[in-house]
Amino acid sequence: xSDTVTIIASTSGRKRRSLTFxxxxxxVGLHIIVGLMTLIWTPFDPGAMSGERLEAASLLHLAGTDxxxxxxxxxxxxxxxxxxxxxxxxxxxxxxxGITIGLLAAFASKTLDDxxxxxxxxxxxxxxxxxxxxxxxxxxxxxLWTAIFAIGIANSAIVARLTRILAKxxxxxxxxxxxxxxxxxxxxxxxxxxxxxxxxxxxVNLALQFGLAVIAEASLSYLGLGAPPPNASWGRLLQxxxxxxxxxxxxxxxxxxxxxxxxxxxxxLADGLRDLADPTRRSRK
Amino acid sequence: MPVxxxxxxxxxxxxxxxIVVAAAILFVLLRLLPGDPANALVSVGADPxxxxxxxxxxxxxxxxxxxxxRFIFSLARFDLGASFVSHTPVLPxxxxxxxxxxxxxxxxxxxxxxxxxxxxxxxxxKSNRWYGSLISVVSQLGIAVPVFWIGIxxxxxxxxxxxxxxxxxxxxxxxARPDAAFDALVLPVITIAIVMSASLIRYVRSATQDVLGSDxxxxxxxxxxxxxxxxxxxxxxxxxxxxxxxxxxELASTLLGAVVVxxxxxxxxxxxxxLLGIEQRDYPNVQGVLFISTLLVLFLxxxxxxxxxxxxxxxxDRSGGVAR
Numbered sequence: 348x349s350d351t352v353t354i355i356a357s358t359s360g361r362k363r364r365s366l367t368f369x370x371x372x373x374x375v376g377l378h379i380i381v382g383l384m385t386l387i388w389t390p391f392d393p394g395a396m397s398g399e400r401l402e403a404a405s406l407l408h409l410a411g412t413d414x415x416x417x418x419x420x421x422x423x424x425x426x427x428x429x430x431x432x433x434x435x436x437x438x439x440x441x442x443x444x445g446i447t448i449g450l451l452a453a454f455a456s457k458t459l460d461d462x463x464x465x466x467x468x469x470x471x472x473x474x475x476x477x478x479x480x481x482x483x484x485x486x487x488x489x490x491l492w493t494a495i496f497a498i499g500i501a502n503s504a505i506v507a508r509l510t511r512i513l514a515k516x517x518x519x520x521x522x523x524x525x526x527x528x529x530x531x532x533x534x535x536x537x538x539x540x541x542x543x544x545x546x547x548x549x550x551v552n553l554a555l556q557f558g559l560a561v562i563a564e565a566s567l568s569y570l571g572l573g574a575p576p577p578n579a580s581w582g583r584l585l586q587x588x589x590x591x592x593x594x595x596x597x598x599x600x601x602x603x604x605x606x607x608x609x610x611x612x613x614x615x616l617a618d619g620l621r622d623l624a625d626p627t628r629r630s631r632k
Numbered sequence: 633m634p635v636x637x638x639x640x641x642x643x644x645x646x647x648x649x650x651i652v653v654a655a656a657i658l659f660v661l662l663r664l665l666p667g668d669p670a671n672a673l674v675s676v677g678a679d680p681x682x683x684x685x686x687x688x689x690x691x692x693x694x695x696x697x698x699x700x701x702r703f704i705f706s707l708a709r710f711d712l713g714a715s716f717v718s719h720t721p722v723l724p725x726x727x728x729x730x731x732x733x734x735x736x737x738x739x740x741x742x743x744x745x746x747x748x749x750x751x752x753x754x755x756x757x758k759s760n761r762w763y764g765s766l767i768s769v770v771s772q773l774g775i776a777v778p779v780f781w782i783g784i785x786x787x788x789x790x791x792x793x794x795x796x797x798x799x800x801x802x803x804x805x806x807x808a809r810p811d812a813a814f815d816a817l818v819l820p821v822i823t824i825a826i827v828m829s830a831s832l833i834r835y836v837r838s839a840t841q842d843v844l845g846s847d848x849x850x851x852x853x854x855x856x857x858x859x860x861x862x863x864x865x866x867x868x869x870x871x872x873x874x875x876x877x878x879x880x881x882e883l884a885s886t887l888l889g890a891v892v893v894x895x896x897x898x899x900x901x902x903x904x905x906x907l908l909g910i911e912q913r914d915y916p917n918v919q920g921v922l923f924i925s926t927l928l929v930l931f932l933x934x935x936x937x938x939x940x941x942x943x944x945x946x947x948x949d950r951s952g953g954v955a956r
Contacts, residue, residue, distance in 0.1 A: 465646075484910040585784060592787060603785070
């Protein structure tokens with residue numbers, strides 16, 4: 348009796364999980380397609396005044412126009428590309444630095460490890476946004492790449508801490524000792540045992556960091572620390588639209604929907620990945 | 633009892649070291665800002681002598697090491713200097729700003745807990761019902777939404793369309809007019825509380841889930857306690873341990889993250905002081921805000937850790953080492 352219940356529960360659970368994965372993949376795929384498309388085509392020239400100022404939505408201008416008469420839908424489409432660049436850039440930078448430091452800490456002597464761990468804790472206590480704000484402010488001119496770099500650095504502390512914990516767990520296993528005794532170098536241990544064991548969790552975390560990076564960059568742009576249009580991110584569009592929210596509320600809503608759909612897509616994808624990567628989770632519940 | 637004292641001393645030592653390290657990080661970050669801080673004092677096209685005089689005034693002509701020690705000692709005396717732009721002392725200005733940011737953060741924090749605790753527990757206990765799953769799904773959506781967008785949406789609905797609350801600003805005389813000040817904070821508080829409760833619900837839910845699967849809850853039930861009784865007596869205390877450390881972190885990040893919400897609602901809080909300071913290259917202001925908010929964050933972490941020890945005897949009795 349209880350067995351049947353478990354089986355039913357587990358199949359319905361798996362169905363729901365594969366559904367989250369599908370929705371996530373769909374949303375992210377949509378943004379990737381739109382983002383790639385903007386490289387060759389947008390409905391209107393995003394920099395040109397293609398209509399009256401603050402036009403309402405119409406078949407011609409799907410999301411209306413902004414206060415300079417630029418087609419908002421084209422700008423939002425470009426926002427997809429910007430967001431994808433931001434997310435990818437930030438997790439590549441955060442991942443490279445974070446995984447390296449995390450592995451170093453895991454292998455380091457007790458003292459060095461303690462110092463690194465405490466340093467990471469302090470860095471993590473600083474919110475990503477604040478750290479990114481300082482880095483952007485300390486560089487001349489706010490470009491997209493400064494923002495990506497700043498967010499990547501800020502995220503690397505979180506990745507490093509996670510890597511350190513995961514790697515230490517693997518390192519305490521008996522098979523590591525066995526592997527060392529049989530002559531594997533430390534680099535070999537990293538490549539053969541540690542990375543393959545920790546990548547599923549790391550990947551899920553990086554996917555979540557992707558979403559957080561997109562939100563962080565949008566916030567920076569919203570605060571006026573991002574790139575100006577026509578290569579503006581959704582945050583900048585929202586900031587500009589807030590001033591005209593009385594006359595053209597759509598401008599303050601549409602870019603937000605685009606942003607949230609991408610971040611939710613990434614989060615669902617991360618959930619789906621977690622279940623795919625971890626067989627013990629797959630059968631539980 | 634001695635164990636908790638030795639823990640207290642260790643934790644205090646860590647707190648002190650963290651403050652010094654944070655001050656050092658702050659020093660490095662601020663020296664990374666481009667341009668000489670003295671440039672903020674002189675007008676464009678000033679002759680070299682004027683620049684030299686300005687550099688002497690702000691102390692940027694000294695060697696870095698000496699600058700660093702001066703910096704640390706002035707922080708230790710809570711001497712944060714005066715703004716380059718308005719020439720007002722930094723510390724009183726921060727105090728004034730805190731009368732906006734602290735009520736904003738605390739009210740949002742209380743509201744977020746009031747939303748997240750019941751919803752998180754329901755989401756865990758009733759995970760097989762539609763409303764249990766609904767709570768989980770909505771909180772999942774909530775963490776994907778940037779805080780400033782929620783603010784803009786609330787402004788659109790409640791300030792522009794319904795005209796219930798002001799869309800931004802703060803009464804110039806502050807809390808001298810409590811009703812106006814409170815009205816100005818309603819939408820910002822709700823904005824922060826929505827975002828905060830979305831992530832809190834997830835923590836509360838998973839902490840409750842852990843408790844639900846525990847042996848001691850089953851034992852309590854077997855000994856005849858009703859489900860709500862067992863949950864209140866054994867569940868909540870156990871589930872609150874991880875939640876408290878999260879609460880400390882959340883409160884800290886809200887305090888620092890208020891910068892965005894303050895911009896949305898044009899509130900004259902700590903965050904807007906920081907942002908303005910960065911725009912105007914007003915070093916004493918930037919440095920002061922960052923130092924005071926870092927202090928607050930570190931102290932919050934300290935108290936959260938202490939509260940955790942007091943609640944959970946298992947942590948309390950474990951001698952030595954700081955729990956990671």
